[in-house]
Amino acid sequence: ADRNRPKPPPANNEYAKDPARHPALKVHSVAPFNGETPGSLLVDSYITPSDLLFVRNHLPVPQCDPATYTIEIRGTGVQPTRISLEELKTKFKHYSVTATMQCAGNRRAQMDSAEKPVRGLMWGCGAIGNVVWTGVRLRDVLLYAGLKLDEDGIPDVRVQHVCFEGSDVASVTKEAYESSIPISKAMNPHGDVLLAFQMNGQDLPADHGYPLRAIVPGFMAGRSIKWVNKIVTSEQESQGFFQQKDYKSFSPSIDPNKVDFSTAPSMQEFPIQSAITSHVDGDAVASDSLVELKGFAWSGGGRKIIRVDISIDGGKTWQNADLNEEALQQPSGRAWAWTPWTLTVEVPKAHRGELKVVCKAVDESYNSQPERFDAIWNPRGLMNNSWHSISLNVNSSAN
Amino acid sequence: ADRNRPKPPPANNEYAKDPARHPALKVHSVAPFNGETPGSLLVDSYITPSDLLFVRNHLPVPQCDPATYTIEIRGTGVQPTRISLEELKTKFKHYSVTATMQCAGNRRAQMDSAEKPVRGLMWGCGAIGNVVWTGVRLRDVLLYAGLKLDEDGIPDVRVQHVCFEGSDVASVTKEAYESSIPISKAMNPHGDVLLAFQMNGQDLPADHGYPLRAIVPGFMAGRSIKWVNKIVTSEQESQGFFQQKDYKSFSPSIDPNKVDFSTAPSMQEFPIQSAITSHVDGDAVASDSLVELKGFAWSGGGRKIIRVDISIDGGKTWQNADLNEEALQQPSGRAWAWTPWTLTVEVPKAHRGELKVVCKAVDESYNSQPERFDAIWNPRGLMNNSWHSISLNVNSSAN
Ligand SMILES: [Mo]
Ligand SMILES: [Mo]
Numbered sequence: 038a039d040r041n042r043p044k045p046p047p048a049n050n051e052y053a054k055d056p057a058r059h060p061a062l063k064v065h066s067v068a069p070f071n072g073e074t075p076g077s078l079l080v081d082s083y084i085t086p087s088d089l090l091f092v093r094n095h096l097p098v099p100q101c102d103p104a105t106y107t108i109e110i111r112g113t114g115v116q117p118t119r120i121s122l123e124e125l126k127t128k129f130k131h132y133s134v135t136a137t138m139q140c141a142g143n144r145r146a147q148m149d150s151a152e153k154p155v156r157g158l159m160w161g162c163g164a165i166g167n168v169v170w171t172g173v174r175l176r177d178v179l180l181y182a183g184l185k186l187d188e189d190g191i192p193d194v195r196v197q198h199v200c201f202e203g204s205d206v207a208s209v210t211k212e213a214y215e216s217s218i219p220i221s222k223a224m225n226p227h228g229d230v231l232l233a234f235q236m237n238g239q240d241l242p243a244d245h246g247y248p249l250r251a252i253v254p255g256f257m258a259g260r261s262i263k264w265v266n267k268i269v270t271s272e273q274e275s276q277g278f279f280q281q282k283d284y285k286s287f288s289p290s291i292d293p294n295k296v297d298f299s300t301a302p303s304m305q306e307f308p309i310q311s312a313i314t315s316h317v318d319g320d321a322v323a324s325d326s327l328v329e330l331k332g333f334a335w336s337g338g339g340r341k342i343i344r345v346d347i348s349i350d351g352g353k354t355w356q357n358a359d360l361n362e363e364a365l366q367q368p369s370g371r372a373w374a375w376t377p378w379t380l381t382v383e384v385p386k387a388h389r390g391e392l393k394v395v396c397k398a399v400d401e402s403y404n405s406q407p408e409r410f411d412a413i414w415n416p417r418g419l420m421n422n423s424w425h426s427i428s429l430n431v432n433s434s435a436n
Numbered sequence: 437a438d439r440n441r442p443k444p445p446p447a448n449n450e451y452a453k454d455p456a457r458h459p460a461l462k463v464h465s466v467a468p469f470n471g472e473t474p475g476s477l478l479v480d481s482y483i484t485p486s487d488l489l490f491v492r493n494h495l496p497v498p499q500c501d502p503a504t505y506t507i508e509i510r511g512t513g514v515q516p517t518r519i520s521l522e523e524l525k526t527k528f529k530h531y532s533v534t535a536t537m538q539c540a541g542n543r544r545a546q547m548d549s550a551e552k553p554v555r556g557l558m559w560g561c562g563a564i565g566n567v568v569w570t571g572v573r574l575r576d577v578l579l580y581a582g583l584k585l586d587e588d589g590i591p592d593v594r595v596q597h598v599c600f601e602g603s604d605v606a607s608v609t610k611e612a613y614e615s616s617i618p619i620s621k622a623m624n625p626h627g628d629v630l631l632a633f634q635m636n637g638q639d640l641p642a643d644h645g646y647p648l649r650a651i652v653p654g655f656m657a658g659r660s661i662k663w664v665n666k667i668v669t670s671e672q673e674s675q676g677f678f679q680q681k682d683y684k685s686f687s688p689s690i691d692p693n694k695v696d697f698s699t700a701p702s703m704q705e706f707p708i709q710s711a712i713t714s715h716v717d718g719d720a721v722a723s724d725s726l727v728e729l730k731g732f733a734w735s736g737g738g739r740k741i742i743r744v745d746i747s748i749d750g751g752k753t754w755q756n757a758d759l760n761e762e763a764l765q766q767p768s769g770r771a772w773a774w775t776p777w778t779l780t781v782e783v784p785k786a787h788r789g790e791l792k793v794v795c796k797a798v799d800e801s802y803n804s805q806p807e808r809f810d811a812i813w814n815p816r817g818l819m820n821n822s823w824h825s826i827s828l829n830v831n832s833s834a835n
Pocket of ligand 1: 093139140141142257258259
């Protein structure tokens, strides 16, 4: 939508030190920088190359010096503790986790219409990617800071949430970007929450949180705080803007001017999602030809993808897509990585004009995607996981 | 559907010792007994009275003597152990868990049609109920039998599944009813899996597993094995019929005569579900009157219900139902009990004839229900969680 076209950087340029970005990224906003991976490149590989992963920044990229970088841990049930980046890397065991990051705004553009507009950056399907993150476990760091567990391994019951603060600070409010996750996720030995210093085997790039990022697998990406420098254990969830006044969804009949944010819980785990990425609306294909469709499926909470259904008749009949073998090796309940899929379909011989291709997925809890976005419409266009459909344009095979 | 009308008991009556049942249960099969709670009674109380809970039996009710009843534990990573019912009750700490049981076949009748029939008992909305279960934790019993945990509390990696066997044995095959759950659920201190001997504060009724039943909160009821007398830890899931050849779902375009059961995982956690129970199709209401609608919502995996949307115009506009207060007190991720809802709606003044009432729910992972059952159709009509809709019949208020 035109009203959402990227604006030029502001005159007083806090963003001058932002890093260079890959020219292939589709830019939605320059300052702060927001850009997505083009569909044509999105599932070229199981692991998204670091410089092609979507960037979703809320503020200028902070300039962090690794030599002096520390992380502060404080709050209920822990000893106030400061750990340098060097200590973090040397005192704690390293873990690598392959986890998909998906912005809660991914596929927002497909929820936008003139009658019911949504507010935010107009992400297509590319605000998602799959990365090998390496770092230390948040669990180990909180235990080091003195958090107590009972004989079942359940943490101090006064601690219900873990709040992360980033080094990115708004120049106006002087407030850091912050957000929280439930303690049950943070301390679950199967939860795989990391404080990561590497992405795909190398230091994190500046845009993705150099030198340290919280990684919360199976949650919306906005909880994986970049440039994290403070961790606070608490009875309460974060009182920050992005926890309390954004990233919530409401009845599709809500009046956007009368939203009471206290009536909905903050988004954490992602619902089941999938999309077609190899083609876009209007792409031409020849009748009586074979077309290789590609895309991804992913579900939050570590729920494994068990099936992707593809239709080339607008949802009347369905074929099973072929699922990526590496993705299928993931353990039940800890399937943090996406499942790329492919399917070669035959364009019907006699068909001319519009061919409606639809994609929907199922996860191991047998949750499925809603058919239409109308049923999950919300003012910010968040977590659009309705069936993804595109219209191909069938020409005679002689063309 | 007529073809699914209950058959009379067979001549050689293995079922003669089955207990008496509450006359209000809507009977789908006499031998084995299968009956559901009528909608009019379903959400009268947060806790379902024991004699009104749906009964889903596969075999005759076994006659178990509590004085001699034992449970055998064996398999990978445990010492073969036999525990009497008395020891179970005296050696282990007791826990009470309020958990909803829902049959995977609930709402099957709404997935059945002449063109695409489904196979099984024609459950309406009442193969669900909410119960306080009291017993000992499966976790504690497996630890007692010698199952080892690592320093993070993760069990012996060779053990991936826990298989339950019931005392109910098929006279033809001599095979016990059996099923398994993942070890991650069994041993999770937040998983709340019980070996229960009480239902709503009293001994289990015969129909619900007297004297001992496995209770697996957040899973389809078929994994909560009644009359459990054997527990086997294993690398593999149960090889039994109900794990391997039933309780799986496939593409809606599958040929029912060509199902390859190895291509789908067994159902465990339930997806998001809701239904209207206060009214049925064709119920008369007066125009310009107030009508109190009632129903339930529930999701598997302990995922809390965050919203129930009600429409009285077939899904064009939506109102938020009022959610049961007790249900809302449940912790995130451990919301094992259903959420009864109510909403008083105004029947439009000018309206006559059909009023289409629709219900759909959202859980804390922001998963939602599919609009139409076509998209999730499967040959056995399992896990139908499509939007529930009923047509009320609006008469003039003078009637
Ligand atoms: Mo996001
Ligand atoms: Mo069931």
